[in-house]
Amino acid sequence: MSIYQHAQQLLSDTLPDLAKYLHETDFERLEGTQSEAINVFREAGGAATLVKEKYGGKGLTAWQGVLLQMALGGASPSLAIAAGMHQFSIATLQEMAKVGNGLESLMLEGICRSNLLVSSAFSEGQIGKSILKSQIKAKEVDKGYVISGVKKPCSLAHCMDLLTASVQVEPRQGEPYFAVAMIHKATEGISVEKFWQAPFLQASQSEAVVLDNVFVPHSMMVNVDEKSAYQSHIAGFVWFELITCASYLGMVYGLVTRACEQGRLSGDDKARAYIQLEASTLSLKAVANEMNNQTQDTLAHILAIRYQLQDVLASVTQTTLSLVGGINYINDSYFGTIAQIVHAFNFHPPAKQAMYSPLNQYFSGQQLEMV
Template sequence: MRFMSRERETAERYVPGLDNKLGEVALEVLESPESPGLSLFRAAGGAGLLIAKEAGGLGASLLEAAQIHRVLGSRSPSLAIAVNMHSCTVAAIPPGPTTEALLGMVAQGGLYLASAFAEGVPGASVIAPKLRGERVPGGWKLSGSKKPCSLARSMDILTASVMLRPDGEDEEQLALVIIPADSPGIEVRPLGNGLVFPGSETEEVVLTDVEIPEESVSFFGKTDSLNAALTAGWLTFELLVSACYLGMASGLAERVLDQRRGSAVDRMLLVSELDAAMAGIESVATDIMNGRADAETVARALHVRFAVQRTVERTSALATELLGGVGFMVGSSALYYTACRGLAFHPPSRVSIAEPLDRFIAGESLIVT
């Protein structure tokens, strides 16, 4: 079948054999707490997907990563969500000798990065950290929690955002801290039953007086909104999370195409809407790869994300209706359809970002808080 053929070719080039191996595992198993998805992705070298070849990674471009994330979403929503956290954490790490060494370790050791950045509270800032930090001799001490946090049990390294005041400065600055997952004071707590992505290891990660050495802290600088140091991670998140959910809707569409459900018009509409949305993701990814990371690019990425969100809503509903039967309630259709709703709950919400985007289109500055 030609549907998603380019994406599967890209996946085969970077993580050979992974798509077939995932396809051999029942969806109900992939979407369970015992899912082998993360182990399979790690074994295929996927942890180094967005890390440069010079550092031992696979060196995939943002566009190619988006294609691979779409494939992952079509095979296992849980795996796509977990991998998205890792990929976006890799992209958010600012350049520097310490972080370059870290990324080399991640790529060569197949390590997973999780992140404790602001997320998960309706209406809250997407930048304001949830963790607290205090100065101690030789470094810092952190406390707080992150929930939800994917990759909570497979993570090798936890990265976190926190407001700290550098020595000699009058004000706090946003900082990125790098914490080994086995550090004393880190605890993983169950988030609750009935999670939509049971194979993503989405739990609560609690930090209690976790000590961080000086060299494990990178400062972004003073910021009340997105600045240049944060833009790369922000753009990567919006594009890749959109590709993940587009892949989930594509997984439903594949079943419609395989089973020849509905009319030719129904099937054409599914493919055209999904592929048009993917073209939007690829267009913004190409701009970013060509060096554009300004406010207009951020705005385009957000508009594409919400266009994808609407596309996923429409196509997943139509595909589920065409598949029909009891599968809507208890089978794979139910798993995919429920998962597809999740994009609406990733930051920023439509309500919180509508005014800033509306003002930007009218000619004002883009302020994202």
């Protein structure tokens, strides 16, 4: 069995109702704006898959999380992106729980108990700005804070139950500092605006979430010192890259599988495609095994894998589509959609060019600093 087949088996064993739904539903419906995939993911118990058992979750390991994302990516890219946002948010909450004040643990327990979906307004890619510095501001007021800002794109924009947001607090006295706000979607001042215009990944609900003078009480704000904030942010970022890589890898596994089923990919061509995908997956497994004990090297490793994977997935996709042929490409929208989505992998922050200088410093024996 290929690793992708093991991933599909894990999905069937862990979330059987979701696996059945994905198998029985047409690709076009799964990827359309009316898709029910996210709701089925929630109802099937997907929200608790990566949450540790001590909080009431299913307690999947990081490697099992990779396999789960691969299986989702192969069936529904939009669901993989949306579910990946939730899983990244869960991983970040669990990282923060190691140094937090207990609020994160209570949130994780509530997420499992009520099958809540969590979105994230942490860093985003903006030209010329650090991806680790939030553009969302929080002003201190009586009994709490008033938060304003925009996160775009923000997957799960419509279906989220809880939003975790990194904010720059502007206190009444003293210097601004970093904190994390936990905000229920029903809170007054939160709205969703149309943002995603691309014809693909429509079902991921990647829109703009607007925070307009949203009040957050002291009890829902976690203050983190600068060193712990940076470490938690980096740990969460490594999780984001791991989950994102797994999602896109699964998408290309799905493409290769469909091409094989249609008899367009076989023999040496099939072997070459699988060799590249299997080797890439094993590199993710190596990082997954480091997730409980991350070091400076873990960040460098996942970035190296991510940038190499961009080239591998582009190559396998191009070769596979050339064998699928023009008539099949024209008559089946799946192939054109996957081609566009795989290219979008390049746009996730941080861009390769932006990280060449920091990585060169790391390869010369210095600390790796995120930009």
